[in-house]
Amino acid sequence: MTQPDMAGRYLGVVVGGSISQGIEVKLEGDASVEEVKVGAPVTIHGERHRFFGLVTDVALEATDPHVKSAPPNGEDSFITRVMAGTAAYGTAQVQPHLVLPLVAGLSGSPQPAKAVPAFFSRVHYASPADVALVFGEEDDRHFAIGSPLDLEAKVCLDLAMYVARSNGIFGKSGTGKSFLARLLLVGLLQKNLASALVFDMASEYGWQGTSERGSGYVKGLKQLFPSRVSIFTLDPDHAQRRQAPVDYTVQIGYEHVEPEDIGLLRQTLNLSDAAADAANPLQRHFGQAWLRSFLRLKGPDIRSLADDLNLNQQALAALHRRLERLERYAFLVDSPAGDPVAAILQSLARGDHVVLEFGKHKDDLTAYMLVANLLSRRIHQRYVQQKEAALGDRAREPRPLVIVIEEAHKFLDPQVASQTIFGTIAREMRKYNVTLLVVDQRPSGIDTEVMSQVGTRIALGLDDDRDVDAVLAGVRGGRELRSALARLEPQQQALVFGHAVPMPIVVKVREYGDATYAELGRRGRRRASEGKQGAEDDLFG
């Protein structure tokens, strides 16, 4: 579908409104009411200031009730054309977000709008220059994620601001969450601002992912940045079948599983509170290897253990039964071949992104949550140690880390968020240089306190009202953004707002495919060859 380029088109004049409700604009000129879309960026030329805002609503109005009660005959094009824009006209509601003094020219930076434009100020669709002024141009910290509606211009995220907090990508299934997350990870590689650890449930990020267009494959991070992405896997056979290179096969020792990990699996293992809580006394009883020791027990032994530890027999038996499922996991072993945490930290310290693929466990939420929580906890511990050891010396601090988790509401639901490492990371912001990128389809399931710490939210299509409410909770002008969010196209359109963008914006997400690989991969190569990583032999050399 070709879209009209609306750059700089005259839309109409300000005829009313308020800072809280938004500005009412009477549509004039040759802009058809059908071309003005919710979410479109506009500029308003006031007497002394230029305002930047978003269209939040579009309405049809009439000067006289007779227009509605006795409309002109639809076949009478003359009367219809005369009435259009005069007796019957369109209005747009515009929420001003930013303001720039007119005298500052192009050099000043926009500030949050605390005033409204004067009556009859002229309103135009934003131009590429306006978009660049507001969102910055691609440079060492700005990464283009797409273009505004009907406009050939680049909307950039300030990635330095982005990694300073935990962030979220929300959207129902099939809207392109992984696609967008992969794009942002490319951005982090390009700008060399942080390393990422991706818990890649469906093996979408590392070597190749399924195309958003439904058929075929797109290149994963490793293909774009071969020397800067390490692929770890829990299932080497799966990787071999896909002919995807693997840098490290992860094995996890039973002794590394903590009661906290089991607490998190309460839902997926269908554990009662009593059963899940029994893990703590077990660890006290058996010590570090509690899980292995506990799983070796047979029926009568479990009952006598329950008596010894003063636990409910049935609860302990249930815990045993459910935990037996963990024995099916090939990656869970008594004596692991190496320390995956050390390997991951080594790669991260080099500035690499680490993608952990789950292979055949892609639909197994228990495996996903267990591994993600366990590894993240231990990595976080190391980061805390390193950061504290650095004593404020920036050069010795660990490189910023972004942990990417999918199905995040399972980790961050109000019942478990206070107990999991992810709840802790979300709350402490980047105190220890670790932040989260949560990718989720049910934001309403995420603890509100965690949600309030999410710095930049990117919302793709969401159907459920509760999810929409959750994504917009605590956001200024949330009510107005709601209409834009509700009308996103099912794919490739996203509402971006929060810390890393100066104002909310609806973007058509940038292409990721054959045509753009070179562009996406290019910056990383140059930076890698310039940087300390030494000689690199990336794909686009």
Add this chain to the structure above:
Amino acid sequence: MSRFGEIIESSSTVFTAQCYHLYEGPPLGALVWAGTGPRTIGVVCNITTGTLDPGRRIVPRGAQEESEEEVYQSHPQLARLLATHIQAVIVGHMEGEAVRQYLPPAPPRIHAFVYACTPEETAAFTHHFDFLRLVTDAKDIAADEVLAACLRSAAACHPDPADFLLRAGKALALELTDDVPRLNAILRRVRP
């Protein structure tokens, strides 16, 4: 027909001219002008023909005649006893090339010659539409019909009549925002 009569009655908003020849005046809605210095522009809003002598009632004369023409031929005095008057609502004035679509400071004088506007003059004057309100607001005339007639005849003087009517219609719509039925009625009378 350029000069067709003289003013016999004049006020700030309307003037009446008597045509030199019976029935030979411009049609309803036509633009006319009168006066020197600022030329007062009017839109023909009423045309009347009647006896010049209020004491003599007009009686039928054609009972034995075959056609209307023969009535006038048989009674040549009729051309002297009867007269055609046109009334024009003043819609502005012109000073040289400058068009002013508001009332002139003074109305045209009695006996001022009255001319029909040429197509060029009509096109020049109707380039803007501020005069519409002077017609829609005029009292005691069939304002909607006059306006419709005026726009129809003016359209013919513009290179793109359809575009002219659309622009005029939109201007009129802004004048009649609170009376859409009236707007509709006028538009139906001017649509191409």
